[in-house]
Amino acid sequence: MQSAELSKASTIYPQQRFLHTSFHAGSFWARWRHVAYNSTIPAQLSMLKRTGRYRAFDLQWQEYYTAPKKVWPVPEHFAWDSDIGKFVEGVCYFLHEHPNPELRAEVDYLVDLVINAQQPDGYLGIHYTVVEPGKRWTNIRDMHELYNMGHLMEAAVAHKQLTGQDKFVRCILRLVDHLCSVFGREEGKLQGYCGHPEIELALLRLFNATGETKCLDLAEFFLTERGQENGRFYTEEQAHRGEHPQVQPDMFLKPRSYWYMSAQQPIVDTETIEGHAVRALYLYVAAADLGTTPLSTKHKDITDSAWRLWRNMSTAKTAVTGGVGSIYQTEGFALNYQLFNSVDEGGSYNETCASIAQLMLADRLQLVHGLEAIKIGDVAERVLYNSSVTTGMSLDGSAFTYENPVASCEGFPGKRHQWFDVCCCPPNVLRTLGILGGYMWSPLANGERGIAIHHPFAGDIEHRDLRVSMETDYPFNGAIRLRICGSGSVKIRIPGWACEAKLPEKPGADGYLTLAAGTHRVDFAIRPRLIYSHPYTRDDHLTLAVGPLVYCLEDVDNPFEKFHFKHLTIHESILDHLEPMLSPDGVTFYRAAGQGRQMLLPSSEELTLTELEHDVQLSEERLDLVFIPYYYRANRAGGHGQYRVGLKRRHIY
């Protein structure tokens, strides 16, 4: 296979489709991408330089390498390789649209540094070359060695796609050769897999970009080996290090709790999604990928597992914002329906990277299952607009969130940060915005000609001889004007919430409306609605949503609040009292005059037990409320970072 051709022609990956997608200037997503290019890239480049990462592949000693470990056993720099990888990858995507020679030079510099860091035997990695040479592959459970390489693989594919140059991919293929000599079921090889999945999906991208079957074979090995005999590999690896069996990393809740990294059992036997959310999701992205990868037809059970675990996650483990992962210590999933609102309730971690991984998995599953699985797009939409790129980055592109609780609490106000010690999220947001167009649509599955638009946007799609142009103010307005030229079907997803959509005809059973060439108007009829808590979550909350956006209250607009809106109640009839207000930057807020009443709770001095002897009393005072999109929080001066999404439901007006 001619890999360059394959890569250009194919639209299997959003990393390919984004090249066929453009956003109209000034539109919702164009503004996010504009900010990412103009602010985020320079800001992150400057942080990479300030923190030692930028030059780390020169393999010189840095003072950072001896910093005390905050999370045993990993040193602070353990994932630097991946930070460089994701940044290079992200910048490459933006350089397609903005051929900026200065920025291109930075990419070339970093790529050459990486290539030159490759060891004679093909090994590539900072820590085990500079800090602990001779200790390679002694702790793949914790040290992210293969994870880092996976991100370099993704960067190499992006670099080749941008430049047409083979050098980085060739370096990476030498690395794959090396990995094949280290890992496998043959005598003398390591029968192991990385504690943090990533290399599996990267190897499949590399296979699809190069046609090198060794990449597929190695990915299949990692995916089928994982979790065998309850993760025995890690137990033995620990023994080989000479560690007592009860020695445990800080992230584990118990010794040998390999469910933390989805390695407690093989993928095909796993019934519920557990542990560290990003690890689980990257793993299942690769599992789903096997279903769309040519030459890989023998793993339907693995691909089916990805779907099963997606369903478990979406229906039982997803916050109303789309975020996933309640537990702080594991950055991971809790029990089914165990969704807390805030840190003081038990956790509401909802890592930005986890939601980015949800977008990746939704995309893979849509390709595998076609549009039969009609609800994928509804979930992906929730994530796209509320818990991933918009929430993870400030409006000005300079600050980020790692965790995204659905409510603040004492000690955990809403806040954004320029950088993090372990800095996975910021470059992940960058690279996702880079390929954003690719997530908006995909080619129809099963050989059908045409495309499915999962998320409407103001912009254009070109696919083979199809041209689709959309005019819309989505997500604030549900009216969309589509102009379609060329042959093939264009399907557009009608969101589950759009019950009153004005459509030229009824959508199909798959939830998509099929349109032919010509000009069409559809209107999703966006209006405020309320989302109700699933009773198993124990909350009785009402959440305001408008179209794809979930709304919250923030104390910037509601300065009366002192208890993080934990005492505030609203009644269902609030829907009759909402008035839209346009913010200076064109975002729709909603005002609800006199619709809030505070619960009057006894002080702990008045309590005898953790209960009330009488029904909760409510304030007579009726408070004016202003709702803003959840992603919009922690972006303005004023307030003390108090915010909340779901509000206690009041059953009397």
Place this chain on the structure above:
Amino acid sequence: MQSAELSKASTIYPQQRFLHTSFHAGSFWARWRHVAYNSTIPAQLSMLKRTGRYRAFDLQWQEYYTAPKKVWPVPEHFAWDSDIGKFVEGVCYFLHEHPNPELRAEVDYLVDLVINAQQPDGYLGIHYTVVEPGKRWTNIRDMHELYNMGHLMEAAVAHKQLTGQDKFVRCILRLVDHLCSVFGREEGKLQGYCGHPEIELALLRLFNATGETKCLDLAEFFLTERGQENGRFYTEEQAHRGEHPQVQPDMFLKPRSYWYMSAQQPIVDTETIEGHAVRALYLYVAAADLGTTPLSTKHKDITDSAWRLWRNMSTAKTAVTGGVGSIYQTEGFALNYQLFNSVDEGGSYNETCASIAQLMLADRLQLVHGLEAIKIGDVAERVLYNSSVTTGMSLDGSAFTYENPVASCEGFPGKRHQWFDVCCCPPNVLRTLGILGGYMWSPLANGERGIAIHHPFAGDIEHRDLRVSMETDYPFNGAIRLRICGSGSVKIRIPGWACEAKLPEKPGADGYLTLAAGTHRVDFAIRPRLIYSHPYTRDDHLTLAVGPLVYCLEDVDNPFEKFHFKHLTIHESILDHLEPMLSPDGVTFYRAAGQGRQMLLPSSEELTLTELEHDVQLSEERLDLVFIPYYYRANRAGGHGQYRVGLKRRHIY
């Protein structure tokens, strides 16, 4: 001080007061004690014999000692000493009322075995004498060495009280001499404290029984040393064992999480009650005890801490049944208001021993604070009738619970067991029922003459020249006839829920009614009421309570149920529809005809996200419900162990 005199005259401890208390035959508590004496004692004796414990103090090798460890690093037999100690202690209490020579011979045999097991230097303990000689005091964090000794101390005090013989107490005082040579702040001594508190409260009992100030000094040392420098002792102890700092016991959630055993900071600095519930409570019992112990006046800050932590527990960490400790892995407290209903919601451990410890702490605090702290009795009552002795033992005295979730769930049905591998709860119930009368009242504090009755019962109290006789069917009926002879005040607690009590006069600000000699009738006017969830718990539940009893539904009486009553709703107006029904054994059940409606929840196939798009629908069908006291569950044939206390509140009828 003449210790025997001191012990007999004093009424500081419930272990002394019970001798001045008697229950009328056939009354509520007399029946429990009757069952305990006639069934529980022989059943437990038989289990002690079958499991190797009975003869363990003969210091011969047993096959059990090599059993694989289920919870690292403790072997299964690590607390056998305490099982013997608590059993002997409990039987001694019952022998006062029932001088049974055969049973007395068992006690004498066991006590002699213990005394003979004492080593020449005073050391006393099975494991480090038989299994790992030479390794004493190498792991006091995990191995319960001092905990076991504490229970032997309590047994020795009880034995002397029964028999007047000094031999066991003398043996224990030699042990204390040995401990004083091992522990202390002097050069060369261990500056440590036991992972499981118990010895502190036992030493204080021993001091009060013997007047030996070395016991007080050692208790003060343990109580003031605990938690210094964030539990540095345990970190150093681990290093001395040659263990890697990340080696951790299975019960910890993280390496060095010494909050598990309330050793993360000194008692006086601790603001919230954390970790293993029994450990925390035994510790704070001793802390409170310092406030009533003669010669110990310099630790008001520690006694105050016990009160502060009691308040935190009762107002923010106590289940509606009175149970404490949500988390299974730690058998311990969760965050404030983090109270789950069942294992599938995150845990609802509520260990029987923890509630027994709540009774102990309530008793100590009542003595320290007098009756100023008016709500202690209300909390203790909830615990006494719902989460401790009545719930922890079957009606026939032969089976026990360790955990007491407030609702069952799949995989965790309501169930009782004959025995447990780690068998702390059954003998703890036994010894608590043995001294039960002592918890019902206490002498007035601050030198005032008279007594305070905390819990009414059918029976008699004699205190100095006061004689109080009560006739009542409490807890099923709130009418109480009191006959008081002699001089001094008799105060009786008017429960917080008894708003409509018929009383001869108003109770004082302390919540107690003061009565003089003569005959009095009071009626607490017991009628069904509803308890409301604290909104911070996130539940919106209604719990039926009648007098001191909390009620539940069990599928034995409600055979329609298939979802552990998780979908069942009730409306506040259920109070107008309750009809009492007498069970064959004289317990009041309540029937509510047509008051239940099931929520009709979408299946997970119908869900898109973990939320509902519309308000919950309710069944049209109106179900008849039968409520039983919570303690009564899991006592009858039929059903599948499904039960629930708090039911989802329905806001429309």
